Amino acid sequence: MKTLRVPEATVTRLSIYSRFLERLDKNGISNVSSGEIAEGVGVSPAQVRKDLAYFGEFGTRGVGYNVQDLMRYTLKILGLNRHWSLVVVGAGNLGFALSTYHGFNIRNFNIVGVFDSDITKIGKRIGNLEVLSLDHFPQLVQEHDVHIGIIAVPPQGAQEVADLMIKSGLGAILNFAPVALNVPDKTEVRNVDLSVKLEILTFNLALRSAQSL
Amino acid sequence: MKTLRVPEATVTRLSIYSRFLERLDKNGISNVSSGEIAEGVGVSPAQVRKDLAYFGEFGTRGVGYNVQDLMRYTLKILGLNRHWSLVVVGAGNLGFALSTYHGFNIRNFNIVGVFDSDITKIGKRIGNLEVLSLDHFPQLVQEHDVHIGIIAVPPQGAQEVADLMIKSGLGAILNFAPVALNVPDKTEVRNVDLSVKLEILTFNLALRSAQSL
DNA sequence: GACTGTGAAGCCATTCACAGCT
């Protein structure tokens, strides 16, 4: 088997390209060059071409790329030629925001369950869902063929939730809790750490004011 | 002047180390080795030492690092030896969640203003803040000496908000809108793109099921 | 003996530059 080794940064940009292409398509633009994509998303043209080259030849020399075709290819590569059901654990403010985040729907993601261990939150309505006790977690995951879970609980509870997710058969976790999760190799985990991003900003601001002394 | 060129990945990890060290400190642990830090946050021991080496020598050979000292150093490096006032633009679900996110307070970040252009949201209470019209934006930024703004509006409005932030004197932006912002070089921007992270997961899940055919 | 600090090596991602096609 040809083992496709693609840099994660490339996958990240592919996701961004695909959204940009959707925008072009919606605006009725049918052809685009690597330079225009680069301009639109803030990378170099060579980078765009190299990224796409990992997956095939999608363009026409001298002309560029067909927007609709390339859009479909990128979506397919990202696995977005199907629906994905998601579950969210944690019905606090962040969990609520994620459960109702419109950006997910647009990209074919569907939240099918929201869970919390806090008895005061169970039964609460979020959109057309009801917050459930974690007792129902494994069953709902099975019924809806869920593969991805989102963790939006405080750090102390995150590992326990991850364990439950893995035991219930999820293959991928998006973790918003600021802790390193311990999971088997086969489980894909990506962290979104809100404070870290802010601290990159403060680092740079602090550096800058130190330099101007 | 010695120009300190530090990889962004190093800054990211520094932020993670510092939080881990806070946890150790809270648990009364006073000494730690690079191996223990590595274990705790999921990187290699050499990486930990290399990262710290960008900023000085903080350990004792044969012994390790003093937790409290190293914690303070890392916080200082990240610019967290002071308070930072933040403003959030966008009082939708995401803006609301960010405005009330406890993780920010813990790290010395303080949300001092939440704004929206939607007249139905203005006046709404979020914690002890009131959602304000953008008319008040420049004034509040000045009064509270704000340097960092968070964008939590739909993609169409993001660039306009960024322009206002820059005109009002902010030096750094954390952008949750899934678009590339156009800003002058001096303005620091970092993007948090929720869909992108999910799509890295679907990419890997799709890849995996393709490989097992 | 244990663990840090660091030059060197290795590895990976990005950029360059140009051949190839329309």
Next chain:
DNA sequence: AGCTGTGAATGGCTTCACAGTC
């Protein structure tokens, strides 16, 4: 002439391996 596709060159981050210190 214009733009893609790609091998080669570059640059940057991570890992290695060991000298230095307690």
